[in-house]
Amino acid sequence: MRELLAAEGLVAGYGDSVVLEDVSFDLASGGSLALLGRNGVGKSTLLLTLMGLTRLRSGRIAFDGEEITQQPTHRRAHTGMGWVPQERLMFASLSVEEHLTVVARRGSWNLTRVYKLFPRLEERRRNLGNQLSGGEQQMLAIGRALMTRPTLLCMDEPSMGLAPRLVEEVFDIIQAINEQGTTIFVIEQNVNMALSIAHRGYVLQMGEVVLSGAAAELLENPLIQKAYLGSG
Numbered sequence: 001m002r003e004l005l006a007a008e009g010l011v012a013g014y015g016d017s018v019v020l021e022d023v024s025f026d027l028a029s030g031g032s033l034a035l036l037g038r039n040g041v042g043k044s045t046l047l048l049t050l051m052g053l054t055r056l057r058s059g060r061i062a063f064d065g066e067e068i069t070q071q072p073t074h075r076r077a078h079t080g081m082g083w084v085p086q087e088r089l090m091f092a093s094l095s096v097e098e099h100l101t102v103v104a105r106r107g108s109w110n111l112t113r114v115y116k117l118f119p120r121l122e123e124r125r126r127n128l129g130n131q132l133s134g135g136e137q138q139m140l141a142i143g144r145a146l147m148t149r150p151t152l153l154c155m156d157e158p159s160m161g162l163a164p165r166l167v168e169e170v171f172d173i174i175q176a177i178n179e180q181g182t183t184i185f186v187i188e189q190n191v192n193m194a195l196s197i198a199h200r201g202y203v204l205q206m207g208e209v210v211l212s213g214a215a216a217e218l219l220e221n222p223l224i225q226k227a228y229l230g231s232g
Contacts, residue, residue, distance in 0.1 A: 082150025090129030107149030
């Protein structure tokens with residue numbers, strides 16, 4: 001598979017604060033990558049750096065063969081980078097359907113396809129953003145990102161605040177999106193769930209990648225078992 005996303009030597013943070021220290025990774029087109037680590041180690045900062053929302057001190061980012069290191073966020077979105085933020089960012093003044101149509105771009109993802117993936121959103125298409133449950137908001141955040149026609153879908157903690165049953169449902173949907181051809185980059189604290197749907201995994205610690213490999217191998221790694229799964 002060809003390389004879709006590549007980051008080399010990223011040193012980034014906010015203002016004078018450096019959070020990421022020499023982070024490098026790559027992601028193949030059609031693949032899926034899980035970025036793991038405890039709170040505060042720089043996972044969200046890495047995603048925000050990919051989207052052009054931090055101070056990048058050094059390093060290089062390439063997407064689909066194009067250098068995007070200096071591109072503004074809106075240009076990255078237009079090239080095919082979709083983003084599902086941790087905060088979900090629902091608008092109380094917009095209905096479910098308006099959340100989807102306001103960002104729509106011509107392509108393979110449309111209302112019909114999103115509603116097929118998320119039947120609950122069609123049922124609540126006239127509800128406002130603040131009238132949805134946490135699970136429904138997460139579905140809407142994913143659906144909204146898909147309407148931008150992304151080649152790469154980046155998600156920050158999609159399981160946060162969800163009941164266990166909904167976590168499984170959301171990750172089943174993420175896996176289905178990947179199987180339909182969209183490349184996935186997911187940040188997640190639910191290590192077991194994330195590695196079960198990803199092809200590769202990277203572990204971040206204090207702003208540095210300390211472990212990487214095939215997801216199935218990481219799931220069996222004693223260090224992962226002990227640090228994140230409470231065994232070993």
